[in-house]
Amino acid sequence: MNSFFESDSPSNLAEYSVSELSGSIKRTVEQAFDQVRVRGEISGYRGPHSSGHAYFALKDDKARIDAVIWKGTMSRLKFRPEEGMEVIATGKVTTFPGSSKYQIVIETLEPAGVGALMALIEERKRKLGAEGLFDAARKRPLPYMPKVIGVITSPTGAVIRDILHRIADRFPVHVIVWPVRVQGEGSGNEVAAAIDGFNAFTTDGPIARPDILIVARGGGSLEDLWSFNDEAVVRAAANSQIPLISAVGHETDWTLIDYASDQRAPTPTGAAEMAVPVKADLEADISALSARLKSAVTRQMDNRRQSIRALTRALPSLDQLLALPRRRFDEASAGLGRGLQMNTANKRRTFERTAAHLRPDVLSNRITERRQKLAEQITRAERIVERLLQRSASRVSSADATLRTLPARLLSQIHRSQDRLTGLSGRADIALLADLRRRRSTVMAQDRILQSLSYRNVLKRGYALVRDEMGIPVKAASALSLNQAIAIEFADGSINALTTEGGTAPPPQPAKKRTEKPAVTAPPPKQGSLF
Incomplete structure (x- = not known):
């Protein structure tokens, strides 16, 4: 038994683990198909995953291959993949060891067959979107219950009937209905003109101005719907002052007018449903609301009536309200006579006690005391007035002495100020004359410098200045041509002349052989030191 299990394997094949085999297959496939282009139809596309990646498949009539677009590549695509779209995908083939499947990792994606049209649509969409024609802020809400609806479509199709x-x-x-062509050459211009025409209507014109517009067309291919991708149509829809619903094609068909319109309908019938509510439903709602209102009013009136009745029952009767006040009034009226008699007796006793104190001698003593107090107060007041008069007189005397000495002090201050002003005026005159002399000497020195640097001093030494016909000084003979008009300026005037031959430049000479001597100039006029 042991020898049976210890026997060697009957095969010489190498043994691989599942991971090793899957990895080898993955490397082989990726090396053989590292860059491929595959044409097929998108199948099972449900949009990007929550992670940002997109998983779907490419198929034709005989085969199917899984495909994936990673999140970074998805953001760089020029168009959005759609279910059933035929595309050309470029990428590499790889395997997924976890389920023994192979797939293509797409790096670029382009539509097959309609690539040029799709690229043109994307370019136009980017251009118009950059201008803000697709901004949500431009879109207006649809009126809830329009009175007039304008429809722009073909008058002979099934769309207008629906x-x-x-x-x-x-x-x-x-x-x-504004009849237009919805397909073919010039149809886009007709649709744009219809939108602008409806917006040109006035509220008081012969034709009522629509409250809402519907641009409608049935389904078709990309070429059939191309008129609604026209730039003129998109701009007309974006600039429309009347709210506009686009109902072009079926639910899966998208054109550029859908982005510029205020509302997109999946079908023309859906556009009609968006434009107006259901009248029967509104009538039913109004009836239900009216019934509810009547019922609510009735219940409210019943509740108020019951509340008033309950409050009425809780209120006491008139006899109950007046019983206690009436009793207090009766008791007060019964005791009024006794109270008057007692009050009269009390007043009489008080008067008698006060009259007992009113004797003639008492009154005489009080009058004498009051006269003495009054005399004392009069004497005190006279002494106070005398002291106040003395103080006021002394103050007046001191003020009078002060006022008598004031003019002498003022005159002395005035004389001092005049003397100071005279001294300052003399100093100002001296300073002004010194400044004028200093400035005059400075100006004279500058004038002597200017005179010494003037070219006229050179002309006085026998030199002349040659000017051309424009009055520009000529610095070299080569600058003159034959029969050219010149002006020669001397120290005492200038003359006009013509050249008899053209000037030529002297041949160049070495720097060592130059023997030219500097022009002898007269010494500048003597001038005093500036300092």
Whole structure:
């Protein structure tokens, strides 16, 4: 038994673990298909995952391959993948060892067949979006119950019949149809002109101005819906002052007018449903609200009536309210006579006690005391007045002495101020004359310097200044040509002349052989020191 289990394996093949085999297959596939282009139809696309990655598949009529777009690549795509779109994907093939599957990691994605149109749409969308035509702040709310609806569509298609039928079923209102072509050359300009035409209507014109606009068309291919990607249509929709609903194509069809409109409807029928409410529902709601209002009013009146009745029962009767005051009044009236008699007796006793103290001698003594106090107060007041008069007289005397000496002090101060002012005026005159002499000497020195540097001093020594016909000094003979008009200025005047030959530049000479001597100039006029 032991020898059986210890026998060697009957095969010489190498043994791999599952991870080793899966890794080897992954490396082989990635090396062989590190850069491929695959054309297929998008299947199972549900948008980016919560992580930002997108998982779907590419398929054709015979095969299917899983695909993934990582989050970083997803943000760089020029268009959004959609279910059923035929695309050309570029990337590398890899395997997923966890489930023994292979997939393509997409690096770039472009639409197949309509690549040029899609690229043009994306470019136009970026351009118009940068101008702010798609901003949410520009979008206006739709009126809840419009009176007039303007419809821009083909008059012969099923779209206008569906819109009119749905509006008539929900809430019959006045509908104005602006017939346009919705496909083909020039259809975009017609749609833009229709939008601008409706906005040009006035409220008091012969044709009622619509409260809301609907731009509608049935489904179709990208080429069929191309008119609604026209820049003129998008700008007209964005600049419309009337709220606009775009209902172009089916629910999965998107055009640029959908981004510029105030509201996008998935279908033309859906646009009609957005434009008007259901009249029957409104009537039912009004009826229900009216019934509820009547019921609420009735219940409120019943509750108030019951409350008033309860409050009425809680109120006491008139006899109960007046019983206690009436009793107090009766008791007071019964005791009024006795109270008057007692009050009269008390007043009489008080008068008698006071009259006992009113004797003639008492009154005479009080009058004498009051006269003495009054005489004392008069004497005291006279002494106080005399002291006040003495103090006032002494103050007046001192003030009079002070005022008598005041003019002499003022005159002395005035004389001192005049003397000081005279001294300051003389000093100011001397300083001003010294400053004028100093400035005059400075100006004369500067004038002598200017005279010594003037070129006219050179002309006085026998030199002349040559000018061309423009009055510009000529510095070299080579600057003159034959028969050129010149002016020669001397110290005592100037003359005009013509050159008899053209000037030529002297041949260059070595610097060592130059023997030119500096011009002898007269010594400058003597001038005093500036310091």
